[in-house]
Amino acid sequence: MPSSVPTFDELMADCTRSAVHLEMRDVYAVDYEKGPFADWKKGFRHDPTAERASWWRPWLDLIQDTVGRGVTVRRARIVSEPVSEYTRFLYDGTFTNVAAGEQVRWLPRRRTGAIALPGNDFWLFDGRWVHWNHFAGDGSSTGEEVTDAPDSAKLCAEAFEAVWARATPHDQYEIH
Numbered sequence: 001m002p003s004s005v006p007t008f009d010e011l012m013a014d015c016t017r018s019a020v021h022l023e024m025r026d027v028y029a030v031d032y033e034k035g036p037f038a039d040w041k042k043g044f045r046h047d048p049t050a051e052r053a054s055w056w057r058p059w060l061d062l063i064q065d066t067v068g069r070g071v072t073v074r075r076a077r078i079v080s081e082p083v084s085e086y087t088r089f090l091y092d093g094t095f096t097n098v099a100a101g102e103q104v105r106w107l108p109r110r111r112t113g114a115i116a117l118p119g120n121d122f123w124l125f126d127g128r129w130v131h132w133n134h135f136a137g138d139g140s141s142t143g144e145e146v147t148d149a150p151d152s153a154k155l156c157a158e159a160f161e162a163v164w165a166r167a168t169p170h171d172q173y174e175i176h
Contacts, residue, residue, distance in 0.1 A: 005146050006129065006146060007146075008123070008131055008144070008146075011123070011125045011129050011131055011146070012062060012066055012125070014125075015066065015071050015125045015126055016069075016070075016071065016126060017070075017071060017072065017126050017127075018071060018072045018073075018074070018124075018125070018126060018127065019066065019071055019072075019073045019074075019123060019124070019125050019126075020073075020074045020075070020076070020123070020124050020156075020157075020160045020164075021073075021074070021075040021076070021121075021122070021123045021124075022075075022076050022078070022117075022118075022121060022122055022156070022159065022160050022163060023075065023076070023077045023078065023121050024077075024078045024117065024120075024121055025121065025135060025139060026079065026080050026083070026084040026086065026087055027084055027086045027138075027139040028086060028135070028139045029138055029139035029140045029141075030139075030140070030141055031141075036089075036093075037086065037089050040089045040092065040093075041085070041089075045092055046092075046093060046095075046096065048095045048099075052099070055093075055096055056096070057096075059100075060096055060097070060099070060100040061100075063097065063100040063101055063102050064100045064101055066101075067100070067101030067102070068101070072103070073101065073102045073103065074102070074103045074104075074105075074160075074164065075097065075102055075103070075104045075105075076104075076105050076106075076107060076160060076163045076164050076167050077090070077104070077105070077106050077107070077167075078107050078108075078109050078112055078117075078163060079106060079107070079108060079109060080108075080109045081108045081109070081110070081176040082176050083175055083176060086139075087175075088175060091106075091173075091175055094170050095170075098170055098171075103169075104169070104170040105163075105164060105167030105168060105169055105170065105173070106167055106168050106170065106173040107163050107166055107167035107168070108176075111166055112163065112166075115159060115162045115163060115166075116155070116158070116159060116162075117159050117163075118132075118152075118155055118156055118159055120132045120133060120134055120135075121133040121135070122156050124153060124156045124157060124160060127153060127157050128148055128153055129146060129147070129148050129153070130146070130147050130148070130149070130152045130153055130156050131144060131145075131146050132144060132145040132146070132147070
């Protein structure tokens with residue numbers, strides 16, 4: 001029996017127009033990035049000129065497939081400056097997101113004072129479904145939550161668009 005609350009994978013698969021993601025933390029400690037982050041701290045960097053297979057991963061396939069269906073996928077990152085070591089790690093790998101078709105922008109936290117931001121990172125699918133990401137103080141994931149509450153979707157849509165309008169495209173953003 002199908003769930004009445006769709007999973008993240010279902011939301012991405014059923015998305016027809018837009019998927020937007022707002023990230024607001026300076027540090028994440030999600031399990032799937034612990035190894036790559038440790039490798040990055042030891043000096044490893046993906047080479048944008050190398051064969052894609054050397055840095056391509058399943059997430060990028062999902063984004064490429066989603067964009068290929070005509071869905072616009074945008075990610076905005078609010079960052080403190082000077083940026084954290086973790087943000088530098090994200091920045092160095094963002095060329096892979098862009099190569100998959102994702103649009104990415106960066107906004108210094110000091111420029112967000114007049115924006116009403118939700119308390120949690122989120123994905124918003126087709127302006128309707130909000131997929132909240134919850135984190136502990138150390139950046140570890142404490143779970144997710146999905147809602148189609150109109151007030152939540154409206155808050156997220158307005159916050160994302162306000163951030164997007166002020167943010168700098170990835171290829172123009174300089175790390176500080």
